[in-house]
Amino acid sequence: MECSSLYKRRGLGSRRFHTKRISPQIHVVSSCSLDSMTSSPLLYVGELTTAQVVAAAVFVWLFIRHLSAKNLRHIPTEGGPSLPILSFIGLYNFLAHGREIIQQGYQQHKGRAFKVAMVDRWLVVLSGKKLVDELQKMPDDTVSSATTEVLEMPNVFASNWHKDPVHVPILRNLTRSLALVFEDMFDELSIAFREHIPANSDRWLPVHAYPVISTIVTRAANRVFVGMPICRDSGYVHMMVHFEEDVSKAVKLLTILPGFMKRAAGRNATVIDKRIQQCLDYLRPVIDDRMAMMAVFGKDWADKPNDLLQWIINEVVARNQGPEEVARIVLFINFGAIGTTSAAILHALYDISMRPELADTLREEVEAAVAEEGWTKAAINKMRKLDSFLRECERHNGPTIVSMFRNILQPVTLSDGTFLPKGATVVTPTFATHFDEENYPNATLFDPLRSYKSDKSVQPQLITTSADYVTFGHGKHACPGRFFASNELKAMLAYIVVNYDVKPEYEGVRPENLRRGLTNEPNNTARVLFRGRQVD
Incomplete structure (x- = not known):
């Protein structure tokens, strides 16, 4: 609306006018040309403090949040009241005691829905397998994946990937190529283990598990992602490990900020633009070379590489974007690959260090499979006891307390x-589902061979999703990277049990998990004792 028409309707006709001062800090426009005005046509904010502007914006945001919650009032609330402003009591409770609140809601409303408060939205939690199956069967015009959105990826990476998930086709290509990339991945992880855990059979070597495992995971994954020699460059590996840590911290920060502050806060917390340039310091020569070859030869490029970096470049070129977007996607895929895989192998390491007899059982299976198939994906596929153990680790120690994030696109x-x-955001409870006695008899018992002993016609595996196993989500929007992650996890654990003896730093004590907001993380300060495997 043009300014002049607004004034005429209010009887202010003239383009120049005077008003009196109405407060020490806020002035109605005085003797100014409307052509020079850059703020509201009626108010000129001359001396407002930053705190006052933020307070006003928060008030407006709270009001909008209140209006957006009206359509969910019929759904029971857990964690605190759902009234305006008072709902922040529930938000605080959920961020501090989320697992307990979800468990309480699951028990009280089993088979039905309830909701819990986040800063910028309500999460509608579906409890019970029937509702979970209903959700995963809904068509794409009714529901869409909300994982990247809820976990703040668009704000952290300054992207619109929640609307155009560019990583999905890339990871699907990777899944189809698992057998081809396994040799390189295993070669890199075996070299990295020898370099970073040079244990011998004569003494126990204390290892700060978190940074060492994160480094090995990063090297093994990037042998596949960007290849040699970059995957072994200490500067590149260090950058990727610490970028993943920065993103994880940023996500925790953004969960307590209102929506209008998130994009700026996310970019500042991870200095994403700087990280993209750092990534390009390593990747730009190969990216520029490949893009130039594509421009010259197009579809006739006979020697076009068939690797993950090229798949990323293909997607970026198809969108008429440049090297910076390639680097952004490489960073994003590394964030997903490093954090969750490192957490999963740490949980497995802490669990197996407490069970030397289990290590012997898994070692026998690994050695038998390798004797038949060598260190290949085919051998990994035969390690069913090891797979069962990892699945049980994830059942007890999944990365998030809720999963299967979905946005409702049409009323249902x-x-x-x-x-x-x-507009509703729907999730399923992870731990409440995994510790339901109807889903898992003796659910609190850690049974490493639970899946291996399953009487189901098809033995459930680590990558198998279902309404009662939702670590990776469920249905068509389940985590597309879980197949690569599973192969890397199984290869790492197989290598450990064959080459090392392990035990906890403090006998009989498993390092305690860290629960923060939506996440459940392995202890990042604990040490594990390694010794070169003693053969009787």
């Missing part, structure tokens, strides 16, 4: 009668 009513309006 569930079989229990719950109405989900357009």
Whole structure:
């Protein structure tokens, strides 16, 4: 709306006018040309403090948040009241005691929906396998994945990937190539283990597990992602490990900030633009060379590489973007690969260090498979006891307390009668599902061969999703990187049990997990004792 028409409707006709001062800090426009005004046509904010501007913006945001919650009032709330402003009591409770609140809601509303408060949205939690199956069967015009959005990836990476998930086709290509890339991945992890855990059979070597495992995971993954020699460059590896840590910290920060502050805060917390340039310091020569070859030869480039970096370049070129976007996607895929895989292998390491007899059982299976197939993906596929152990580790120590994040695109009513309006964010409870006695008899018992002993017609595996196993989500929007992650995890654990003896730093004590907001993380300060395997 043009300024002049607004004034005429209010009887202010003239383009130049005077008003009196109405407060020490806020002035109605005085003797100014409307052509020079850059703020509201009626108010000129001349001396407002930053705190006052932020307070006003927060008030407006709270009001908008209140209006957006109206369509969810029919859904029971857990963690605290759902009234305006008072709902922040529930937010604090959920961030501090999320697992307990989800468990309480699951028990009280089993088979139905309830909601919990986040800063910028309500999470509608579906409890019970029937509702979870309903959710995963909904068509794409009714629900969409909300994982990257809820976990703040668009704000952290300054991208719109929640609308155009560019990483999905890339990771699907990787899944189809697992057998081809396994040799390189295993070669890199075996070299990295020897370099970073040079244990011998004569004495126990204390190892600060978190940084060492993160480094080995990064090297093994990037042998596949960007190849040699970059995957062994200490500067590149250090950058990727610490970038993943920075992103994880940024996500925790963003969960307590209102939406209008997130994009700027996310970019500043991770200095994403600087990280992209650092990544290009290592990758630009090869990216520029490949893009130039594509421009010259197009589809006729006979020697075009068939690796993950090239798949990324293909997607970027198809979108008429440049090397910076290639680096952004490389950083994003590394964030997903390093954090979750490192956490999973750390949980497995802490668990197996407490069970030397289990290490012997897994060692026998690994050695038998390798004797038949060598260190190949085919051998990994035969390690069913090892797979069962990893699945049980994830059942007990999944990375998030909720999963299967979905946005509702069209209004829908569930079989229990719950109405989900357009715009609602829906999740499933991870731990509550995994510790339900109806899903897992003796659910609190850690049974490493639980899946191996399953009487189901098809033995469930680490990568198998279902309504009662939701670590990786479930359905068509389940984690697309879980297949590569599973192979890397199994290869790392197999290498450990064959080449090392391990035990906890303090006998009989498993390092305690760290629960922060939506996440459940392995202890990052604990040490594990390694010794070169003693053969009787």
